[in-house]
Amino acid sequence: MSKLLFFIILIFTEAFAADLPAASSTSMKKTFIGIKYFSEIMGNVHQNPSRYSQVLTTISCNHPVKVMKETSKDGKDFVLYGEDKWNLVTVGPYEGYVMADYLTDKKNVCFEEEYSKFFDGLNLDINDLYYWARLYDQYVQGKSKVRQ
Numbered sequence: 001m002s003k004l005l006f007f008i009i010l011i012f013t014e015a016f017a018a019d020l021p022a023a024s025s026t027s028m029k030k031t032f033i034g035i036k037y038f039s040e041i042m043g044n045v046h047q048n049p050s051r052y053s054q055v056l057t058t059i060s061c062n063h064p065v066k067v068m069k070e071t072s073k074d075g076k077d078f079v080l081y082g083e084d085k086w087n088l089v090t091v092g093p094y095e096g097y098v099m100a101d102y103l104t105d106k107k108n109v110c111f112e113e114e115y116s117k118f119f120d121g122l123n124l125d126i127n128d129l130y131y132w133a134r135l136y137d138q139y140v141q142g143k144s145k146v147r148q
Contacts, residue, residue: 028070030088033079036103038063041111042133045096049086051137056094058126058133061110065098066090101141 038059045065047054059065068088070078080087086097112119124132 028072028078030068030070033067033069034105035064036067036087036089036105037107038065038098038102039104039108040102040136042129043098043102043136044130044133045089045091045094045098046086046137047096049081049084049097051084051099053097055130055134056096057091058130059091059098060129061112062107063091065103067103068095 038061041061043059044055045057045059047056066089067079068090070088072078078088080100081097085100087100087103089096089098089103122128
């Protein structure tokens with residue numbers, strides 16, 4: 001009985017796999033652009049180009065990230081995504097998105113590096129760092145367009 005069930009599952013799996021397009025035919029080519037540095041105290045690498053998307057990992061100030069671009073089959077280059085301008089980045093084993101406004105070409109002067117004794121004295125655990133980074137995701141930075 002179990003051999004028959006296994007055989008039926010194998011046949012259906014192969015039948016459905018034949019109908020699916022190959023993964024390489026729909027994927028875009030990724031190219032390394034350069035290394036940039038994260039400029040805020042804490043931040044997240046997101047799964048999608050949205051501040052509300054799933055967090056892949058948390059990074060801190062001056063963390064180096066590899067910025068990538070994607071090229072479609074018809075030759076169009078994609079470097080920035082979404083309304084808020086997100087970059088596709090690679091951080092360690094994770095590939096995700098970071099807001100372009102939070103990346104700089106050179107290392108920054110960071111609060112936690114300048115005042116390391118104070119920052120270490122806060123005794124933040126991994127959960128605190130995550131929620132601090134989520135707070136930075138919610139900030140809307142820029143100039144007001146309201147006239148007074």
